[in-house]
Structure formats: structure tokens, C-alpha cells
Amino acid sequence: MKQVDYIIVGQGLAGTLLAHFLQDGGKSVFLIDAGEQGTATKVAAGIINPITGRRYVKSWKVDTLIPFAKETYRSLEVLLGISIFHPRPIIRTLFNVREENDWLARTADPAYAPYMQDVADLENYQDHSIKAFSYGELKHSAQVDIGLLAKTYRLLFKEKDQLLEEKFDYEKIDFEGGKIRYGNMEAEKLIFCEGAQAVSNPFFNYLPFGGAKGEVLIVRIKETHFEKILKHRVFIVPLTDGTYWIGSSYNWKFEHSQPTEDGRQFLAARLEEVLKVPFEIVEHRAAVRPTVKDRRPFLGSHPEWPQLYIFNGLGTKGASLGPYWAKQMARHLLLDVPLDKEVDIQRFA
Numbered sequence: 354m355k356q357v358d359y360i361i362v363g364q365g366l367a368g369t370l371l372a373h374f375l376q377d378g379g380k381s382v383f384l385i386d387a388g389e390q391g392t393a394t395k396v397a398a399g400i401i402n403p404i405t406g407r408r409y410v411k412s413w414k415v416d417t418l419i420p421f422a423k424e425t426y427r428s429l430e431v432l433l434g435i436s437i438f439h440p441r442p443i444i445r446t447l448f449n450v451r452e453e454n455d456w457l458a459r460t461a462d463p464a465y466a467p468y469m470q471d472v473a474d475l476e477n478y479q480d481h482s483i484k485a486f487s488y489g490e491l492k493h494s495a496q497v498d499i500g501l502l503a504k505t506y507r508l509l510f511k512e513k514d515q516l517l518e519e520k521f522d523y524e525k526i527d528f529e530g531g532k533i534r535y536g537n538m539e540a541e542k543l544i545f546c547e548g549a550q551a552v553s554n555p556f557f558n559y560l561p562f563g564g565a566k567g568e569v570l571i572v573r574i575k576e577t578h579f580e581k582i583l584k585h586r587v588f589i590v591p592l593t594d595g596t597y598w599i600g601s602s603y604n605w606k607f608e609h610s611q612p613t614e615d616g617r618q619f620l621a622a623r624l625e626e627v628l629k630v631p632f633e634i635v636e637h638r639a640a641v642r643p644t645v646k647d648r649r650p651f652l653g654s655h656p657e658w659p660q661l662y663i664f665n666g667l668g669t670k671g672a673s674l675g676p677y678w679a680k681q682m683a684r685h686l687l688l689d690v691p692l693d694k695e696v697d698i699q700r701f702a
């Protein structure tokens with residue numbers, strides 16, 4: 354029987370960050386992950402966006418989340434020898450006078466000023482995209498290669514014999530003697546980090562999961578080079594290999610999580626409306642975002658099985674929410690620090 358402190362089910366962004374902080378706290382972890390393609394962490398752009406929505410509202414806890422996320426990703430870059438945190442301003446298209454006025458009103462608010470540029474600099478978009486009514490520009494935004502982070506950490510876990518590549522079988526879990534047993538593994542606690550697939554988890558499917566499918570295109574854009582992110586009908590996000598991430602659609606009703614012809618056409622048509630130059634589609638991906646009804650992550654232990662935990666619900670903002678809440682989850686597990694009531698699943702008790 355192999356003994357570990359924690360078993361983590363799911364090695365997307367949530368499971369990877371949690372494993373990282375638990376190991377950092379001196380504990381042993383073992384991960385079980387099915388290794389599927391088409392999961393949120395593998396498909397996402399990883400945009401960190403401080404101000405979102407039609408009303409240009411600051412994202413929840415953004416003043417705390419962004420600096421912590423930056424610090425975490427920077428330290429992971431050093432640990433793993435990779436480059437994942439790419440600061441990139443976001444240019445936001447303003448479509449009419451009302452939007453421009455709302456934007457300007459926000460820039461006058463001292464709480465928003467640090468995130469907003471007075472005048473947008475369109476760089477190469479100036480010549481290569483269709484001119485819109487007006488533009489705003491955001492600072493302290495970034496693109497994080499969360500897919501590369503999970504992939505690189507996975508190699509490390511495999512090398513150290515800490516990862517089992519299989520679909521977790523809930524029937525095989527055993528609670529003998531207050532511990533968790535699964536196959537030849539024995540652990541003090543088990544944490545489910547299954548993303549959108551948690552809807553099939555018999556222990557936690559009582560939680561109000563949502564699930565929003567998104568499709569994205571990876572494209573090459575001829576004769577140009579953009580450094581910034583543009584939000585104009587779709588997001589155009591420069592990737593480090595010279596391609597661009599174009600996304601994404603939002604579907605709350607879907608039959609499967611695979612890419613569809615409709616999704617491809619929708620995104621390609623949007624991009625055609627924005628660019629003056631031709632582009633070539635090199636990939637088409639889809640995944641389901643682990644959204645939740647009240648838009649707050651799910652952290653905490655099962656009401657009847659205190660050895661079972663969940664860390665989920667990173668929704669549409671895993672890149673910014675992940676590090677802070679993974680750290681809080683780790684402190685709760687390691688030091689019994691109470692969870693923030695807003696994220697504790699006790700709110701559904």
C-alpha cells in the first residue's frame with residue numbers, strides 16, 4: 354500500500370496549483386487524471402482581465418487576485434523553467450457614444466484608474482483591423498499559458514511516480530479507518546479538482562454547477578504582428594509561437610463538448626468582421642468551463658465524508674482566481690485556516 358498525505362483527482366489548473374501549494378507545505382500528493390484533450394485548462398487563452406462586462410466593472414477581488422496570480426506564475430516559471438506569464442494590455446472596442454462615456458467615467462474613478470489607460474494605443478491593429486467607433490485600453494492584464502503550466506507539471510509528477518493516468522472510479526473508494534483508500538493508495542484526504550466533469554461526481558453533484566461550453570480557433574494572420582490583446586466581437590490573443598487564439602463562444606446548452614461546424618463558422622465570421630488581412634485556421638478546439646450558479650468558487654469538505662474535499666468552480670476566470678484560492682485551499686488543508694465564507698461550500702448546507 355502506497356501512503357500519501359493527499360490524493361488529488363484532476364490535474365487541470367485547479368489540481369496543479371493545489372498540488373503545488375501542498376507540496377510547498379511539505380506534504381506528499383498523488384494525482385489521478387484521465388489525460389483527456391478538450392478540457393478547460395488545455396483550451397483556455399488564460400486571459401487575466403481586471404475590468405469586464407458591458408458596464409466595465411472591476412472583477413471580484415481583482416486588487417488582491419492579480420498581484421498574487423502574477424507572483425505565483427512568476428515563481429512557477431522559475432521552478433519549472435518555462436515562460437507562462439505574458440503581460441499584455443487589452444484594447445477594448447467601444448461601439449458608440451454611450452459606451453465611450455461610460456468608459457471615460459470609469460477612468461475618472463480612482464479605484465479604476467490604475468487599470469485604465471487614458472488613450473488607447475492600437476499598435477498594429479491600427480492598420481490591420483476595421484476601425485471601430487472608439488477604443489479603451491486596460492493595464493495589468495495578461496495572458497497566462499495555463500495549458501503549458503499543467504503540461505510541464507504533469508511531466509514532473511510522472512517522473513516522480515506521482516500520477517496515475519486513468520478515469521477515477523468512484524465505486525473503488527474506501528473509507529476504512531478514517532482514511533481514504535483507492536487501489537493501492539492510502540491517503541489522509543482526497544480532493545476532487547475535476548472541473549466541469551464534477552457534475553458526474555456522486556459525492557458533490559448536489560452543488561449548483563453550471564457549465565458553459567466554449568469553442569476557440571487558433572489562427573495565423575498574414576502580414577502582421579500584434580502584441581496586445583484586442584477585444585472586438587471576439588478576443589484576439591497573441592500566442593508565443595506567432596499564432597493567435599480567437600475566442601470564444603458561450604453555450605449553456607450543449608449535447609457534447611466537441612468542436613462543431615457552427616462554432617467554427619461563428620468565430621471565423623466574427624474575425625472576418627474585424628480583420629482587414631487574411632487569416633488561416635490551424636486548429637479548432639472546444640471545452641466546458643466549470644462555471645457555477647453564484648459565480649463563486651467551490652472550496653470545502655463533504656458534509657458526511659470529512660476526508661473528501663472539492664476545489665472547483667474557477668469558471669471563466671481560472672487564470673486569475675486559481676492561484677489565490679488554491680493557496681487558501683492549501684492553507685485550510687495544511688493549517689486548518691477557515692475558508693472564506695463566500696467560497697466555502699457550507700453556503701449550500
Ligand SMILES: Cc1cc2nc3c(=O)[nH]c(=O)nc-3n(C[C@H](O)[C@H](O)[C@H](O)COP(=O)(O)OP(=O)(O)OC[C@H]3O[C@@H](n4cnc5c(N)ncnc54)[C@H](O)[C@@H]3O)c2cc1C
Nearest residue numbers: 363365366367387393394397399400521548567670671672
Ligand atoms: C473556451 C474557454 C476559454 C477560456 N478562457 C479563459 C481565459 O481567457 N481566462 C481564464 O482565466 N479562464 C478561461 N477559461 C476558464 C479556465 O479554463 C478554467 O477556469 C480553468 O482551466 C479550470 O481548471 P480546472 O482544473 O478546474 O478544470 P479542467 O481544466 O477541466 O481540469 C479538470 C481535469 O480533471 C480531469 N478529470 C475530471 N474528472 C476526472 C475523473 N473523474 N477522473 C480523472 N480525471 C478527471 C480532466 O481530465 C481534467 O484534466 C476558459 C475556458 C474555456 C473552456
